[in-house]
Amino acid sequence: MVRRRTKTCGTAPRVFGYATSSGGSGSSARGRGQCRVALRALLPAHLAAASSFGVIIPPATARRIADLESQFARSQSDLQVARDHQPSLASELRESATSHKAAQAEVDRLEATIERKPRRFRTLRDNYERRLKDQVSTLDRDLLQASQRVRAAISQRDQARAERIATQDRVSAARDTIARLEKRINQVAKSQKSRGDLELALAALQQERDGLKSERPASSPPFAGPPPDHLPRSARSTAKGEHGGACLRVQLPMWARIPTLSRAKDQFGMPPGPLSDTELADLPPTTVPRSEWTPGYRARRRFRSHDIVPWSAQDIRQTRIVEIDADMFFHHYAKLMEWLIPLHHSVPLLGEWRDDLVDESNVRDLMESAPWEILAAKIDPLTFRGRGWFRRMIRLYAFYEDEHLQAYWDFTHAFPVSIAKRRATSTQGRRPGKSFLQEVLIGLLRGYCDLDLLLDPFFLHFPRPGEVGAWYPGIEDGADPADLLEALAISDGNHYRDVPEDHPALGIARLPGKFVSSSPDRVLPLCVG
Structure with missing residues (x-):
């Protein structure tokens, strides 16, 4: 189971x-x-x-x-x-x-x-x-056309430049020819005048001789010596009369005393016009060779801007010393714009400067202190030494500066006045200055100096049109002067005469001793008379 x-x-x-x-x-x-x-x-x-x-x-x-x-x-x-x-x-x-x-x-x-x-x-x-x-x-087509136009313009410019240079050369040659012709005409005129004077003197001698012959006794020996119409040109002719011992002297002219002189010389032994190349080469050498002077003497030279500061390289390259005349020298090269003196600024408003100081009492006190005497401080020349032509030039400039010292000061410290009055003052001060500049131009033509001479602290300079002339007391920032004497502390209005160590020329390396002879045995001709 x-x-x-x-x-x-x-x-x-x-x-x-x-x-x-x-x-x-x-x-x-x-x-x-x-x-x-x-x-x-x-x-x-x-x-x-x-x-x-x-x-x-x-x-x-x-x-x-x-x-x-x-x-x-x-x-x-x-x-x-x-x-x-x-x-x-x-x-x-x-x-x-x-x-x-x-x-x-x-x-x-x-x-x-x-x-x-x-x-x-x-x-x-x-x-x-x-x-x-x-x-x-x-664009390629336009560029090609533009380049063709540019090449054509460049070609035209080169042609125009060549034509201008050729024209300038022709003008220079014409000027030289005119100068030579003028000298020749002056020499001929002087010779003709001297010949006329000599003919008059010889006629007077002839008359005196005829009178002496008629009055001379028959037993007197005949007149010995060369007749008056054959007097030697290198001596003075003297004819003595028998009555009162009177004598007649005739001073023969220079052309008669020096028959072999082919060219007039000045008191320094130099010709008055431009020198030839041989005469220029015969001058004693200087510290800075004349081949480096500004500008070139007979040929135009190319300069770099930093080598000729403060001059304009473009202006210097286009001129020669032999082309400079008195008018060109006075208006273009006598003084650089803004050299020592700044340009004008806008006119200040009344509230920006102390116009209350410009009254009769303050102005009288200022004038009685003679503030222009600061400009009389002597400064040693920077570019030359006082020998030869420079000695004469120093004398002329000293006379000119003494005569117009107050005008120098007034022009850079003038109170605001009418333009007409300031222009009149400027013109009056510049008339004698032009004669001095003509003497400087002679030094240029004789090879004694170049334009750098005008940069020397030894010289004062009048302002050019447009540079500072009017003085506005108390316009400086933070300035609160009590009177005009206190407001006068303006260094750039005194041409650095009160602070010569700050002069801008001292910073230019080529200037010290530029025109001093570098050969101890050869110096410029000494001044005579």
Whole structure:
């Protein structure tokens, strides 16, 4: 009985195992669910059969069965929930399908648009390249024409420059010729005048001789010596009368005393006009060779700007010393603009300077203190020494400066007055200055100096038109002077005579001793008289 029961009991697990294996052999959740339903339906029958046979179900199996029942219940609940969500899922699926169709249509439209864009881009690119080629060809053509015009303009400029240089050379040659002719005319005029004077003197001598002959006793010996009409040109002719011992002296002219003189000389032994190359080479050498002087004597020279500071390289390259006349020298080269004296600024308002100081009492006190005497401070020459022509020039300048020292000071410290009065003062001060500059021009032509002589701290300079002339007391920042004497502390209005060590000429390396002879045995001609 036990064995049969065991066999019987062993049959049930096989049945369950078959059912379980059948349920586990499904390939999908639906198949497993069907197996579970079938197992659920067969479970009571199996339990009844087992109980009829007296089969005892183990506790583990019973728990397994209970678990299966709970899992089955949950599966049914999940199935019901899934069935409840099925309509909404179907709706969402339909909406997704609709959206997918719309998205697909949009994708198709975009793909079509993208296909059209490259064609449009290719068309635009072709049109742009064609227009670009046209513009490039037009620019090349315009550039070629412009370059041709530029070359033509350059050629015309070169021709004009060559013509201008040739014209300048012709003008220079004409000026030299005119100068030589004028000298020759002056010499001829002087010679003719001297000849006329000599003829008059000889006529007087002839008359005196005839008178002496008529009064001389017949026994007197004949007149000895050369007749008066053959007097030697290198001596004075003297005729003595017998009555009262009177005598007649005739001073022969220079051309008669020096018959071999071919060219007039000045008191320094130098010709009054430009020197020849030989005469220029015979001058004693200087510290800075004349070949480096500013500007070139007979030929134009090219200078670098930093080598001729503060002169304008463009102006210096276009001129020669032999071309400079008194008018050009006075108006263009006598003084550099802004050299020592700054340019005018705008006229300040009345509240910006102490106009209350300009009254009769303060002006009288200022004038009584003679503030211009600061300009009389003597400064040693920087570029030359006081020998030869420079000694004469120093004397002339000293006389000129003494005569116009107050005018120098007044012009840079003038109170605001009418333009006409200031111009009149300027003109009166410049008339004697022009005569002094003419003497400097003579030194240029004789090879004694160049334009750098005017930069020497030894000389004072009148302001040019446009430079500072009016004085506004108390205009300096923070200045609050009590009177005009206190407001007079202006260094740039005194030509650096009160602070000579700050003179800008001292910072120019080429100036010290520039015109001093470098040969101790040869110096410039000494001044005579």
